[in-house]
Amino acid sequence: MVPQRDSFTSKFGVIAAAAGSAIGLGNIWRFPYVAGENGGGAFLFVYIGFIILIGIPVMLSELSIGRAAQQNPFGAFKKLAPKTYWQVIGFMGVIAAFVILSFYATVAGWTLHYLYSSVLDSFAGQSPQQLEQTFTDFKAGTFMPVLWQVVFMVLTAFIVMAGIKDGIEKYTKVLMPILLVLILVLIVRSLTLPGAMKGLEFLFAPDFSKITGEVILEALGQAFFSLSIGMGTLITYGSYIRKDNNLVNTAVSVSMSDTLIAILAGVAIFPAVFAFNIEPSSGPGLVFITLPNIFEQMPGGYFFSLMFFLLLSVAALTSSISVLEVVVAYFSEELKMTRKKATLLASGAITLTGLLSTMSWGALSEVTLTLGSAAETDVGGGSTTLTIFDIFDFISANILLPLGGLFIVLFVGWKWKKEHFAKEISNENTFKTPYIGLMMFILKFLAPLAIAIVFLRGVGLF
Numbered sequence: 001m002v003p004q005r006d007s008f009t010s011k012f013g014v015i016a017a018a019a020g021s022a023i024g025l026g027n028i029w030r031f032p033y034v035a036g037e038n039g040g041g042a043f044l045f046v047y048i049g050f051i052i053l054i055g056i057p058v059m060l061s062e063l064s065i066g067r068a069a070q071q072n073p074f075g076a077f078k079k080l081a082p083k084t085y086w087q088v089i090g091f092m093g094v095i096a097a098f099v100i101l102s103f104y105a106t107v108a109g110w111t112l113h114y115l116y117s118s119v120l121d122s123f124a125g126q127s128p129q130q131l132e133q134t135f136t137d138f139k140a141g142t143f144m145p146v147l148w149q150v151v152f153m154v155l156t157a158f159i160v161m162a163g164i165k166d167g168i169e170k171y172t173k174v175l176m177p178i179l180l181v182l183i184l185v186l187i188v189r190s191l192t193l194p195g196a197m198k199g200l201e202f203l204f205a206p207d208f209s210k211i212t213g214e215v216i217l218e219a220l221g222q223a224f225f226s227l228s229i230g231m232g233t234l235i236t237y238g239s240y241i242r243k244d245n246n247l248v249n250t251a252v253s254v255s256m257s258d259t260l261i262a263i264l265a266g267v268a269i270f271p272a273v274f275a276f277n278i279e280p281s282s283g284p285g286l287v288f289i290t291l292p293n294i295f296e297q298m299p300g301g302y303f304f305s306l307m308f309f310l311l312l313s314v315a316a317l318t319s320s321i322s323v324l325e326v327v328v329a330y331f332s333e334e335l336k337m338t339r340k341k342a343t344l345l346a347s348g349a350i351t352l353t354g355l356l357s358t359m360s361w362g363a364l365s366e367v368t369l370t371l372g373s374a375a376e377t378d379v380g381g382g383s384t385t386l387t388i389f390d391i392f393d394f395i396s397a398n399i400l401l402p403l404g405g406l407f408i409v410l411f412v413g414w415k416w417k418k419e420h421f422a423k424e425i426s427n428e429n430t431f432k433t434p435y436i437g438l439m440m441f442i443l444k445f446l447a448p449l450a451i452a453i454v455f456l457r458g459v460g461l462f
């Protein structure tokens with residue numbers, strides 16, 4: 001029934017693909033805006049703690065489950081724990097993928113539009129206020145954002161339909177390092193703007209009085225979202241990894257590069273946020289308002305803007321294909337569809353749902369949900385009003401991914417058990433895994449408890 005599975009060809013290929021999934025809009029768009037809304041330094045501090053304590057263990061669990069089972073997420077749990085409810089994790093992953101891609105494509109569409117505007121040089125000569133207005137007008141118009149969202153979904157579907165291995169792995173290997181270099185160039189410009197220090201202070205000086213249950217949940221959600229964990233993406237990729245790959249090294253390298261890129265994006269953006277008097281808590285538009293300002297203020301801005309939005313679009317694409325792949329693998333392997341039909345159905349349905357998110361600032365801006373008491377919110381007080389976009393973002397990152405992660409660590413800790421996990425991460429005992437006792441302790445007790453407490457507190461149940 002199961003055809004011979006493909007595999008990545010090299011150690012670097014594995015890291016490039018997994019890092020390609022992890023590194024994306026989550027690092028450059030979502031991290032700065034969520035950090036900006038949640039107090040900056042204090043948020044970063046909690047975020048890094050979660051990457052180490054929870055992120056790496058969950059990532060390692062996903063990779064080992066995938067490689068051991070050689071299956072899509074749903075099939076993987078069916079194979080490792082036949083006739084049990086653990087399969088529900090795979091199903092939750094499919095739903096999470098659906099919701100994530102719905103709003104991810106909105107933002108990726110903005111990126112494509114900014115790429116297009118860079119080509120036309122249409123930001124030239126605009127003041128910071130004008131650039132902010134340009135963005136506000138753009139996302140409130142229905143036609144353009146929807147058009148770009150659809151273009152992005154077509155690109156994603158096209159790659160997934162063709163199969164991933166030959167194209168995307170080859171390109172990410174080259175493009176990701178260039179993206180890193182460009183961020184470093186941006187950092188130099190941003191840091192030399194007047195008043196840059198305030199931005200660094202905001203990002204790195206933790207003000208612990210800002211930490212609330214919500215801030216902690218946001219940090220956890222961001223860690224899951226950015227590492228692409230909690231919904232089976234890395235179970236799927238794990239199933240393509242060869243038996244001689246060192247999974248512990250892979251998980252650690254991917255997590256470290258992902259975190260590094262997020263922090264560097266913060267270092268590029270916050271000094272400029274303060275230099276141009278932009279509110280750090282401006283929300284999802286933060287990067288799109290800040291970056292054009294930096295490009296306006298630097299020699300060769302036209303070229304850098306073009307390159308940057310091009311590479312950001314590629315980074316978004318190497319992530320979105322890994323999200324779509326989860327749904328397509330489920331449809332094709334479990335519901336027995338052809339790959340083509342599965343891709344068309346999944347991407348079609350996700351695009352339609354995504355329209356709701358894309359129109360959150362325009363035609364559907366009145367459809368909102370008002371939450372929370374004045375006392376709980378950290379910015380200014382008053383309650384929070386969520387648009388459809390915010391709701392998709394919140395439900396997936398802060399609810400579905402942490403819950404998925406919780407079940408994944410519980411599965412490895414309590415159901416799959418130490419000997420299977422140890423065998424998988426030591427490549428059938430070909431080398432020693434010195435910290436296995438500690439890892440099991442984290443997977444059995446620490447990670448599940450931490451996720452459960454943060455989750456219950458964050459949603460106000462504890």
Ligand code: PHE
Binds near residue numbers: 022231319320322
């Ligand atoms: N990690 C990706 C990013 O940072 C988004 C993503 C989330 C991808 C969940 C796969 C699964 O952009």
